[in-house]
Amino acid sequence: MKKKMMVTLLTSVCLMGPVGMLTQTHPQVVQAASKGKLRVKGNKKVRLYTNRGKKSKYYAYTSRTYSYSAKKYLKIGKKKHLAYKIGNNSHWILAKNAKLVKKTVERYSQAVIKLPSGYTRSELLEAYKGHPSEEFIAASMKGMEENNFSRVATGETASDKRLINPDKLSASEQHELADFSLRVINSAREQLGLEPWIYSTGTQELADDIANEYEEHGRSIKDQGHYVEGIVKACQKHGLELDDNYVEDMAGFTINKTTMPMGEMKRNVYFGLKQMIFGFAGSGEDERKNKSLYREWEHAGDLFNTQGSSHDGDHNYYGFSISKTGKIYSMHFISVPTFIVGSEKYNTNFRP
Structure with a gap:
């Protein structure tokens, strides 16, 4: 029943867009409430106008997207022209020179794991023993493809945009991630007719101490193995007389930054849980169609208490x-089986 780890690392990429630059020939950024956005029509810069319909010294450029805060008709010569205000000093662009940018509706989705047909506990047990059927491998590949939350950029809610430091999580942030991961695990367990795992203060304290030992x-996960000595030490500190790793599954990722949106975390x-459940040993989503990378279901046996015992x-x-060790972040999924909690042999003082 020893727990295993995902030996592959995820890579989180920070995509940085170009920073807008202000020069003397650009209008300043609008300070009023934005009513929409627009871009310059065509491929050439266009002259801007003052509030009185006079040509200004400023231009709008095709490389930028502008927010506008008002629109009205400007009298230019003897004619009136519809225009949009894009600056805080009465910079107006004529409507004929602009195209409005459609508002995009951000779509959020709740993270769950849906097990495909053919992913059963009996099939899982054979895969856990090292003998996955072709049908079970196909079901696992389908699961990696269809469960796409790890490929959705928005997250679950608008609050997932807020920045966090994975190395210095607040208590509420850590609890949110624990709740998130447990919900994903239990969403899959329910489909197999299994009782849900239960978050507990005692196990969370054990998880924190295991992370501290690392x-x-x-x-880290890069060391190609669990830090058994540290895990055993933490378990014994909490009253669990275990002489090997019976509590940890692990996944990880590397990043070159200190903060990220909660949704990215x-x-x-x-993705780490999806790898474990579907036996995927690849390093990222791009490899999910490679059948040869589906070869390890010991994690799934742990997550679904299906190990032939x-x-x-x-x-x-x-x-x-x-x-965190260097730029490597190890995620510790810590679980203590109920039979260990209820055992006088293994549990001397552990309180869930």
Whole structure:
């Protein structure tokens, strides 16, 4: 029943767009409330006008998108022309020189794992033992394809846009990620007729101490193995007399930045869980169609308490933590089986 880890690393890429530059020939950024956005029509810069319909010294450029705060008709000569205000100093662009940018509606989606037909506990058990059927591999590949939250840029809600530091999570941020990961796990367990795992304070404290052991000793997922010594030490500190790793599954990612949107962090967590459930050993979404990379379901056996033992079908107490070593972030999915909690042999003082 030893827990395993995903030996592949996810890579989070920070895509930075070009920064808009202000020069003396550009209008200043509008300060009033924006009513919409527009771009210059055609491929040449266009002259802007003052509030009185006079030509200004400023231009609007095709490379930029402008917010406008008002529109009205300007009298230029003997004619009136519809115009949009795009600056805070009465810079107006004629409507004939502009094209409005359609508002995009951000679509959010809740993260769940849907198990395809053919993904059953009996098939999983054979895969856990190292003998996956062709049908089960096909179901796993379908699961990697159809469960696409890790490829959705928006996240679950607008609040997922806020920046977090994975190495310095607040208590509420850590609890949000623990709740998120547990919800994803239980969404899949329910489809297999399994009881849900339960978040517990004691297991969360254990998860935190395991993460601390990794950081204090410079260990990470990149070391191609669990830090068993640290895991055993943390377990015994919490009253669990275990001599090996029976509590940790692990995934990870690397980034070259210190902060990221909460939605990006959730996508990393989701992808790690998706890898485990569907036996995918690739390093990213781009490799998900490679059949040869579907070869390890020991994590799934852990997550679904399906390992060919007398304790199959049980449920666990759960906690989640993150450790950082260099630019590598290890995600620790910590679970303590109920039979261990109820065992006088293994549990001397652990309280979930």
